[in-house]
Amino acid sequence: MLELTHTTKTHDENRQGEALELAPTGKSDGRKLYIESYGCQMNFSDSEIVASILIDKGFETTKDYKEADVVFINTCSIRENAEQRVRNRLKEFESAKAKNPGMVVGVLGCMAERLKAKFLEEEKLVDVVVGPDAYRDLPNLIEKVDDGNKAVNVLLSREETYADISPVRLNSNGVSAFISIMRGCDNMCSFCVVPFTRGRERSRDTQSIIKEAQELFDAGYREVTLLGQNVDSYKYTPAVEEGEEPQAAVNFANLLELVAQVSPELRIRFSTSHPKDITDEVLYTIGRYENICKYIHLPVQSGNSRVLELMNRTYDREWYMERVEAIRRIIPECAISTDVITGFCTETEEEHQETLSMMDFVKYDFAYMFAYSERPGTLAAKRYADDIPEDIKKRRLTEVVNKQQEHSLERIQQYVGKVHKVLIEGFSKRSDQDYCGRNDQNTMVVFPVDARFKIGDYVHVLGESCTSATLIGRIVD
Numbered sequence: 001m002l003e004l005t006h007t008t009k010t011h012d013e014n015r016q017g018e019a020l021e022l023a024p025t026g027k028s029d030g031r032k033l034y035i036e037s038y039g040c041q042m043n044f045s046d047s048e049i050v051a052s053i054l055i056d057k058g059f060e061t062t063k064d065y066k067e068a069d070v071v072f073i074n075t076c077s078i079r080e081n082a083e084q085r086v087r088n089r090l091k092e093f094e095s096a097k098a099k100n101p102g103m104v105v106g107v108l109g110c111m112a113e114r115l116k117a118k119f120l121e122e123e124k125l126v127d128v129v130v131g132p133d134a135y136r137d138l139p140n141l142i143e144k145v146d147d148g149n150k151a152v153n154v155l156l157s158r159e160e161t162y163a164d165i166s167p168v169r170l171n172s173n174g175v176s177a178f179i180s181i182m183r184g185c186d187n188m189c190s191f192c193v194v195p196f197t198r199g200r201e202r203s204r205d206t207q208s209i210i211k212e213a214q215e216l217f218d219a220g221y222r223e224v225t226l227l228g229q230n231v232d233s234y235k236y237t238p239a240v241e242e243g244e245e246p247q248a249a250v251n252f253a254n255l256l257e258l259v260a261q262v263s264p265e266l267r268i269r270f271s272t273s274h275p276k277d278i279t280d281e282v283l284y285t286i287g288r289y290e291n292i293c294k295y296i297h298l299p300v301q302s303g304n305s306r307v308l309e310l311m312n313r314t315y316d317r318e319w320y321m322e323r324v325e326a327i328r329r330i331i332p333e334c335a336i337s338t339d340v341i342t343g344f345c346t347e348t349e350e351e352h353q354e355t356l357s358m359m360d361f362v363k364y365d366f367a368y369m370f371a372y373s374e375r376p377g378t379l380a381a382k383r384y385a386d387d388i389p390e391d392i393k394k395r396r397l398t399e400v401v402n403k404q405q406e407h408s409l410e411r412i413q414q415y416v417g418k419v420h421k422v423l424i425e426g427f428s429k430r431s432d433q434d435y436c437g438r439n440d441q442n443t444m445v446v447f448p449v450d451a452r453f454k455i456g457d458y459v460h461v462l463g464e465s466c467t468s469a470t471l472i473g474r475i476v477d
């Protein structure tokens with residue numbers, strides 16, 4: 001999944017109306033909640049569930065932690081620097097807490113799950129530590145803190161999918177939203193902490209996903225991103241109703257199709273696809289529906305089969321290349337992005353060259369690139385020495401980044417001179433004279449505002465020039 005870092009600015013008008021209808025009662029009425037999220041989209045999506053749970057108990061959200069009664073930080077453990085960022089941020093909360101000793105400070109998410117009660121010893125200002133499967137317990141845990149205790153719940157679950165909780169859309173543009181379709185991961189890639197912080201893989205009830213997509217569409221949203229660590233292994237078997245025949249299990253291709261049928265005006269994106277599991281059936285489904293975006297995030301990690309084996313990715317270089325060829329054959333206009341790790345345990349210079357040659361083979365549209373960071377408790381940490389010196393990891397990373405820069409530019413240049421269907425997401429970061437939105441291939445497109453069109457509309461934009469990250473054009477409707 002793509003990794004994001006930003007502050008959730010928490011206000012959602014519609015939902016607050018709804019919360020009032022629910023007539024919350026109790027001692028949390030009017031208390032102010034601030035949530036900040038780090039890490040992948042799943043964490044951002046979880047923060048929306050947390051907000052929903054607490055708004056139902058009478059909380060209001062705030063954008064300013066200094067005025068909050070409850071400050072939550074939803075954390076990521078994927079690399080050491082992700083954790084360091086969280087610790088630095090906690091330091092900044094110290095002075096706010098000194099001024100307002102009643103303030104509850106909570107750590108949620110993957111770092112909470114990884115460190116558990118240890119967190120309370122390491123960071124004195126923290127009052128409550130809550131893992132990703134325990135958010136329903138938050139109101140109760142906050143009460144414990146109100147009574148003068150510290151509180152921890154890091155139980156992982158085999159069933160929890162929060163399927164019945166309607167997320168409060170935080171920091172939303174009102175156009176695109178995330179929908180979690182599964183939780184956890186069963187893959188055990190040797191470098192990865194996620195199976196330990198997120199627990200076992202489980203898929204969410206298909207009907208609840210479709211209902212959420214429908215409700216978003218009815219509320220004016222025009223794009224949903226289906227989220228899971230490995231969406232291709234989505235599998236939901238509907239419960240058998242009394243007197244009825246058992247229904248067939250729903251796989252990811254079926255799910256994509258069902259969500260695509262909500263409306264042709266609703267764009268569908270998804271992340272992350274695992275190279276070992278992405279099937280031709282999924283590719284044909286993407287090809288068949290105009291509203292399923294022609295964009296696949298297919299993390300390769302390494303281009304070398306020996307390293308892939310050590311990483312326990314369960315595919316090799318040839319398998320990955322075959323999957324890319326299948327994408328090119330079945331969905332010729334599809335964009336492909338990736339994740340790369342440089343300097344994994346024992347990686348030789350020649351093996352690193354194979355990552356570069358894989359990049360030349362695929363010509364990725366986009367990539368997230370990382371130097372290997374050993375995570376305590378993972379298979380790699382137990383089995384292999386983290387033996388590539390930091391400067392070599394970094395030099396290899398620079399080579400990968402430079403190559404990707406060239407490829408991104410090359411890929412985006414092919415969009416110049418062509419017309420793209422773009423969903424207007426908002427104003428461009430640089431100027432409110434320009435709109436921004438993405439084309440089908442997930443390329444950011446910037447174009448002058450045209451009074452005939454508003455945020456949430458589809459427009460046709462002619463690409464006129466580009467940088468390596470943005471296509472610049474004008475509306476031709």
Ligand code: SAH
Pocket residue numbers: 001002003078079191192193194228229230272274299301339340341370371372373374375
């Ligand atoms: N489920 C997704 C990945 C989630 S983590 C998938 O299988 O692709 C996002 C990315 O972080 C991974 O793809 C990997 O490239 C990177 N990553 C994970 N653990 C890492 C580590 N220990 N050091 C460096 N990068 C890591």
Ligand code: SF4
Pocket residue numbers: 185186187188189192193194195229230274
């Ligand atoms: Fe981590 Fe691998 Fe699972 Fe992705 S598929 S979350 S990299 S264990």
Ligand code: F3S
Pocket residue numbers: 003038039040041042043075076077078109110193194197198
């Ligand atoms: Fe996501 Fe980071 Fe956890 S990438 S699953 S928030 S470790």
